Amino acid sequence: MVTTFESELRAVPERRYHHRHPFNLRMHQGLLLPEELRTWILNRFHYQRHIPVKDALILAKLEDPALRRLWIRRITDHDGGDGDEGGIERWLRLGEAAGLDRADLLSGRGVLPGVRLAVDGYVNLCRHGTPLEAVAASLTELFAPDLMATRIAAFERHYTWIEPVGLAYFRTRVGQGRRDSDEALSLVLSWARTRAEQEAAIAALSYKCELLWTLLDAVERAPA
Numbered sequence: 001m002v003t004t005f006e007s008e009l010r011a012v013p014e015r016r017y018h019h020r021h022p023f024n025l026r027m028h029q030g031l032l033l034p035e036e037l038r039t040w041i042l043n044r045f046h047y048q049r050h051i052p053v054k055d056a057l058i059l060a061k062l063e064d065p066a067l068r069r070l071w072i073r074r075i076t077d078h079d080g081g082d083g084d085e086g087g088i089e090r091w092l093r094l095g096e097a098a099g100l101d102r103a104d105l106l107s108g109r110g111v112l113p114g115v116r117l118a119v120d121g122y123v124n125l126c127r128h129g130t131p132l133e134a135v136a137a138s139l140t141e142l143f144a145p146d147l148m149a150t151r152i153a154a155f156e157r158h159y160t161w162i163e164p165v166g167l168a169y170f171r172t173r174v175g176q177g178r179r180d181s182d183e184a185l186s187l188v189l190s191w192a193r194t195r196a197e198q199e200a201a202i203a204a205l206s207y208k209c210e211l212l213w214t215l216l217d218a219v220e221r222a223p224a
């Protein structure tokens with residue numbers, strides 16, 4: 001049974017997730033110039049490389065070994081391990097497939113100030129917030145897999161100058177995102193018992209939507 005709280009949680013990204021952002025809409029319509037797409041890939045790398053950092057901050061707050069075992073997998077999903085190159089390496093390959101230089105991506109040069117602030121916002125929420133708030137903020141991932149499927153189709157159709165091998169990040173992430181958001185949702189539903197806790201979870205998820213939106217605002221207005 002879907003509780004009122006769960007419906008309230010799902011309604012936040014429904015209205016405010018970046019799948020509705022004009023930059024993403026233009027991406028899906030095939031309207032982005034190669035330079036705009038490269039700016040997005042380079043700046044989104046700053047977000048990607050901080051995902052395992054924020055997950056390590058969450059991990060440090062979990063006192064139950066079973067929960068830590070669950071959460072630590074998120075770090076290796078990005079950093080790699082056990083024969084898997086990991087999501088960060090796959091994102092670097094996406095950059096190379098789009099004509100970016102790996103050393104430039106790794107250097108962090110060209111990351112826009114607004115993107116830095118948005119990413120700092122997420123890391124700091126996970127550093128200073130409760131585990132409930134930090135896990136609730138990750139629930140934008142309820143919507144990410146569908147967005148990625150749309151993105152893969154748009155890249156294959158409109159941006160054929162990007163080598164197809166570069167899409168491996170998104171292909172892998174669709175399944176990981178579904179699994180991660182299912183796990184995060186059951187944790188949030190079981191942890192948020194009082195109305196105050198439920199409201200804190202909704203506020204954290206709203207804030208995450210805002211920071212992803214702000215990130216794309218910065219990319220959209222990047223100087224040419």
Ligand SMILES: O=C(O)c1cc(C(=O)O)c2c(n1)C(=O)C(=O)c1cc(C(=O)O)[nH]c1-2
Pocket residue numbers: 051137138139140141144147148173212
């Ligand atoms: O491409 C996207 O639109 C998108 C969005 C999100 C998100 O909703 O935060 C994530 C990702 N990608 C992603 O690749 C990823 O690994 C990821 C982890 C998390 C998280 O909050 O823990 N979000 C996202």
